[in-house]
Every structure is written in C-alpha cells, then in structure tokens.
Amino acid sequence: MEVTIISRAAWSMYHRSQERTLWRFPVRLETYVNGVLSQCVDLHQNGAGIITTEKALAVNPNIYVKIACRDLSGNVVWAGGQLRVRSKKPIEGTQESVRVGGRITWDSDEAKTAVIMQCYVVEQYVARQHFWLRHEKRRVVLLPAHIDGIDAECVDVSTSGASFVARAADWGKRQIGIRIPISVDDRFIGTAEIRNVTATSGEMMRIGAAVMWQNPYMLKIFSDSEKRDLKTRKAIAGGINP
Incomplete structure (x- = not known):
C-alpha cells in the first residue's frame, strides 16, 4: 500500500x-x-x-x-x-x-x-x-497609402512600423489598438496595429502604427534602392558619370 x-x-x-x-x-x-x-x-x-x-x-x-x-x-x-x-x-x-x-x-x-x-x-x-519599434530608424517618405480602405499618405516607414496622415472625416471613430490592413505605394502590404492618433493642422490626423509586413525584406530593397539613387544623384552633381 x-x-x-x-x-x-x-x-x-x-x-x-x-x-x-x-x-x-x-x-x-x-x-x-x-x-x-x-x-x-x-x-x-x-x-x-x-x-x-x-x-x-x-x-x-x-x-x-x-x-x-x-x-x-x-x-x-x-x-x-x-x-x-x-x-x-x-x-x-x-x-x-x-x-x-x-x-x-x-x-x-x-x-x-x-x-x-x-x-x-x-x-x-x-x-x-x-x-525595436522605438530603437530602429524610421525612413521619412511621402508615399500614397491605403489604410483600412481609406486614402492616406505614408510619411515614415521602418521594418516594424509606419506613420500615416489621413483626413479626420475618413478616419472616423476607429480606435487605438485595432488591427487593420494597409498598403504603401501598392508595393508594401501588411497588417497595422494602431498605436496612436493625433490631430494635426486643418482636418488631418497623424496615425502611428506597429506593422507586420507581409515581406519586410521588400523594405530593405526599397531602402537600398533609395541609397543607390542618392549616390547616383551626388555623382551626377559632382560631374562624375556613374
């Protein structure tokens, strides 16, 4: 026993x-x-x-x-x-x-x-x-975007976040914390979790979000391409044929 x-x-x-x-x-x-x-x-x-x-x-x-x-x-x-x-x-x-x-x-x-x-x-x-959201560098851009079906402008972007500017009337009563589909420049697609919404001048809202991109490596390609374009512009300005 x-x-x-x-x-x-x-x-x-x-x-x-x-x-x-x-x-x-x-x-x-x-x-x-x-x-x-x-x-x-x-x-x-x-x-x-x-x-x-x-x-x-x-x-x-x-x-x-x-x-x-x-x-x-x-x-x-x-x-x-x-x-x-x-x-x-x-x-x-x-x-x-x-x-x-x-x-x-x-x-x-x-x-x-x-x-x-x-x-x-x-x-x-x-x-x-x-x-990383507050530690990585966000790249300043101005690209057409769609957030939850409304037209907006993407004003900065990183591999895990982005900020947008949209009309307050279009944004409506959407709340902080919701997850919504987004696309930037018809190339970068993902799901955004809204972190902050701030009224700006006029009738616009600035919307900050943490983003889960479908392919975050596309952002690196975009960044590298932008760096090459900048290098080319500097070379041309200096009279050098790149």
Missing part, C-alpha cells in the same frame, strides 16, 4: 516537473472559462495560467476554456480545450478573482497548432517589435 502511494506521488512530481520544463510565455489574451470572460496570462502548448472567477469555475466541474490566439495576419484563431486545474490562488485585493493553472487537452491538432504559433512565432514577433 505504502509503495503504491509513494510511486504515485513520485510519478505525479516527475510529471509536473516535466511540464514545468516547457517555457510559459507571458501573454495577455482574451479567454473564456466555461463561457465567462477571463484572461490568459501565461501559455504553452500543454497548458496555461488564467485569471478568472470562482463563479466561472463553478459553472461546470469539467472546465472548458477558449483562448483567442492570433495568426501572422492578426486574425483571431480560437483554441479550445479541457482544463485540468493543478493550482488555484486568490488574487489579492479581490473577492472573486482567482488565478488557475493547469494542463489543457486541446480539442484538435488545429487548436494546438494555433497555440504553438501564438507562443513561438507571434509572441516572439511582438517582443521583438516592442523592443
């Missing part, structure tokens, strides 16, 4: 240790626990940490979760599965909120793939973007 208990305890500890070897990615993802709005705060392909409520957990002992992952185009892909709770801790300063952690058995291979994509591709891109 004692051997059986010890064996089960050892297996449980070993299994939990194996799960913990998977890196949990800190995230902020819309989540539903038994149909109640919650928030996923860490995620890996076999489980998650979720902030929810005691009421949500009490709805059904078989806890079902849906997590809003995203693909590289910024589209939401819902990943659902059964959560087996391994830990539960109250959130200080609240009466109802708890943080639960555990293993998730995903509904399908597609759901698990969406989670893996979120963890190992999207989150890595977001982390890189947050770091």
Whole structure:
C-alpha cells in the first residue's frame, strides 16, 4: 500500500516537473472559462495560467476554456480545450478573482497548432517589435497609402512600423489598438496595429502604427534602392558619370 502511494506521488512530481520544463510565455489574451470572460496570462502548448472567477469555475466541474490566439495576419484563431486545474490562488485585493493553472487537452491538432504559433512565432514577433519599434530608424517618405480602405499618405516607414496622415472625416471613430490592413505605394502590404492618433493642422490626423509586413525584406530593397539613387544623384552633381 505504502509503495503504491509513494510511486504515485513520485510519478505525479516527475510529471509536473516535466511540464514545468516547457517555457510559459507571458501573454495577455482574451479567454473564456466555461463561457465567462477571463484572461490568459501565461501559455504553452500543454497548458496555461488564467485569471478568472470562482463563479466561472463553478459553472461546470469539467472546465472548458477558449483562448483567442492570433495568426501572422492578426486574425483571431480560437483554441479550445479541457482544463485540468493543478493550482488555484486568490488574487489579492479581490473577492472573486482567482488565478488557475493547469494542463489543457486541446480539442484538435488545429487548436494546438494555433497555440504553438501564438507562443513561438507571434509572441516572439511582438517582443521583438516592442523592443525595436522605438530603437530602429524610421525612413521619412511621402508615399500614397491605403489604410483600412481609406486614402492616406505614408510619411515614415521602418521594418516594424509606419506613420500615416489621413483626413479626420475618413478616419472616423476607429480606435487605438485595432488591427487593420494597409498598403504603401501598392508595393508594401501588411497588417497595422494602431498605436496612436493625433490631430494635426486643418482636418488631418497623424496615425502611428506597429506593422507586420507581409515581406519586410521588400523594405530593405526599397531602402537600398533609395541609397543607390542618392549616390547616383551626388555623382551626377559632382560631374562624375556613374
């Protein structure tokens, strides 16, 4: 009897240790626990940490979760599965909120793939973007653009961001944080997450965005081409035939 208990305890500890070897990615993802709005705060392909409520957990002992992952185009892909709770801790300063952690058995291979994509591709891109967005040099341009179907001018661009100027009336009531399709000069296409909107002179708005370009290497080609053109213009001005 004692051997059986010890064996089960050892297996449980070993299994939990194996799960913990998977890196949990800190995230902020819309989540539903038994149909109640919650928030996923860490995620890996076999489980998650979720902030929810005691009421949500009490709805059904078989806890079902849906997590809003995203693909590289910024589209939401819902990943659902059964959560087996391994830990539960109250959130200080609240009466109802708890943080639960555990293993998730995903509904399908597609759901698990969406989670893996979120963890190992999207989150890595977001982390890189947050770091580089304010560190990389933006190139000043003046190019025709379309943002969410409206005409605009792109006034600066980089491999992970861009700024636009558009008519306030055309921009309407779009909010900061939305993801919208954009194209610049009919060559550079991507998905923009709006970071700031500022009124300028007249009836215009300046719109800053983090951008996930479909092919960021095109921007490098554009930059290199611009440098060659500048070098050629300088050579001609100096009386040298390039």
